[in-house]
Amino acid sequence: MASHQRRDENGRAAAEEEDGSTTGSIHGFESLHRLLEANLKPQIFQEVSRLLLGLNCGRHLERVSLPQAATSLSAEHDFDLQAFCFHADKELLRQPRIVRVGLIQNAIGLPTTAHFVDQKNAIRQKVEPMIDAAGASGVNILCLQEAWMMPFCFCTREKKWCEFAEPFDGESTQFLQEFARKYNMVIVNSILERDIHHGETIWNTAVVIGNHGNIIGIHRKNHIPRVGDFNESTYYMEGNTGHPVFETAYGKIAVNICYGRHHPLNWLAFGLNGAEIVFNPSATVGELSEPMWPIEARNAAIANSYFVGSINRVGTEIFPNPFTSGDGKPQHSDFGHFYGSSHFSAPDASCTPSLSRYRDGLMVSDMDLNLCRQLKDKWGFRMTARYELYSEMLAKYLKPDFTPQVIVDPMLQKRNPL
Ligand SMILES: NC(=O)NCCC(=O)O
Incomplete structure (x- = not known):
């Protein structure tokens, strides 16, 4: 290590x-x-x-320089720090709506064999200077990676890791609420949630903390992976919060947690509810998903005329007991490498370069939210979407007597299906 x-x-x-x-x-x-x-x-x-x-308003995306307080923190604590600016065209009747948004990616701080309290403290110690750098940079909205306060233990299927689950207003939310107040910042806190009011049910949840340190609301991950070592259904349930959009002091935001990014209808629903920025806090590994990573978020941003902030953790997390996942692979003790590469995508198909593939990092970007409506007006994806066609199709598909609409070439010599 x-x-x-x-x-x-x-x-x-x-x-x-x-x-x-x-x-x-x-x-x-x-x-x-x-x-x-x-x-x-x-x-x-x-x-x-x-x-x-891509190009933003016909130009290469501009890098933005950040205050020395932020660059010094990045040098001192060795995290990647990058900043960009997405412009929109000037409008005659609306002022620009520029917000500064940050994404934090990080590796765990101690081996997974350390005491759970020490593991949590070590992660907090790594993340704190990055939040301070975001604060020093004037970031308005900040999002952390999926289940940032714990190792990504879901590969193991061991239940001891459930101890990391916490109430939506628990330890990590309280920790971040201080920063939200200090920096007048909206913070998205992605946690493993223990719902103490509903029989200790466990969820994968994003808590949206307002810039006054208040809790605006929560969203629970809708789609749970059942792929590779991502044995997450052993731990938590499919979300029951729909597709909320949180209207914050700085814009309308939503959170599509990790595996939800493979589901275009999930992205769509946040868009239909009016999201201007959708965060995708994730934990995913190279062998499984890296070719998909830059495409899915960017496509969602284009198709739904909003900004997307994609975050992935970094590093390899090794667990004490080897495990298998029913895929014939020999037993192993880690997921593989979490490849970081956090970045922003914009509705005009431009995107930032990615953060480091292996180092902690803070990605900052200014974005004029006017770009969302400008792209809706330009391309008309919302107006031309023909939702009624798909609503009928889905209603039919959900019926037990559904048969696919296939017109068979009469010249085909059809064999009996297996
Ligand atoms: N955390 C999570 O949902 N990971 C699933 C793997 C992937 O979506 O790439």
């Missing part, structure tokens, strides 16, 4: 293990963007960036 950072003059950085191999880097680089930047001629890199990241 021991690793240390190495950087050369090109910003090339690698988490170098004792044996000289790297963990989570892309040939020694923190992200694909940094690899391309260091290896392509500037002109070619510009063009590649245009194709990979």
Whole structure:
């Protein structure tokens, strides 16, 4: 597990293990963007960036410089810090609605064998300077990664990890409420929730804390993975909170927790309820989902005319007892590498580069929320959506006597189905 950072003059950085191999880097680089930047001629890199990241209002996304208080924290605590700005066109009748939004990704702080209290404290200690950097940068809305206060133990199926579940207004919410008050910041707290009023039922929940430190509301994860080692249904139930949008001091936000990002209707429902920014706090590993990661969020942002903030944890978490997941793989003790790569996507198909693939990080972005309506007016996806067609289709599909609408070529020699 021991690793240390190495950087050369090109910003090339690698988490170098004792044996000289790297963990989570892309040939020694923190992200694909940094690899391309260091290896392509500037002109070619510009063009590649245009194709990979799109353009915002016809221009490359601008980097924004942050106050020294934030950059010093990032140097002192060794977390990746990046900041960008999404513009919208000037309007004659509306003022710009610019909000500054932050995403935090982090590795756990201690091995999973440490006492649970020490594990929680160690994570809090890592995250605190990143929240302070967000505060120093004037971030208005901040979102942390899925179940940030615990190791992602759901691979193990061992019930002892349920001890990490906490009431929606429990320890981690109280911890973040202080920061919300201090920095006048809305904070999305993604936790494993223990519902003490309903028989200790466990949920995977996002608590939305208002900028006065108040709890605005909660949302519980709708879709639970049953893929690979993500044995999460052993621990918590399918959410019962629908698709709430939280109207905050800084805009209308929603939270589509992790695996929910594979479900376009989940994204749609948050959009229909009027979300302007949807956060996707996640925990996912390279082998399983990395090719999907930059596509799904970006597609959701485009299709629903809102901003998306995608967050993934970093590092490899090794558990004391090996486990299997019924997929024929030999027993193992970890999920694989959580690849970080947190980033923002915008309704105009532009997106930021990603944070590091292996280091903690804070991604900051200014966004003019006017862009949401401008894209609705430009592309008309909402107006042309023909929801009535799909509502009829879904109503039919849900009936037990549903048969798929398939018109068979009469020339086909149909064999009996198996
Ligand atoms: N936490 C979670 O839902 N992970 C599932 C894996 C994935 O969606 O990539």
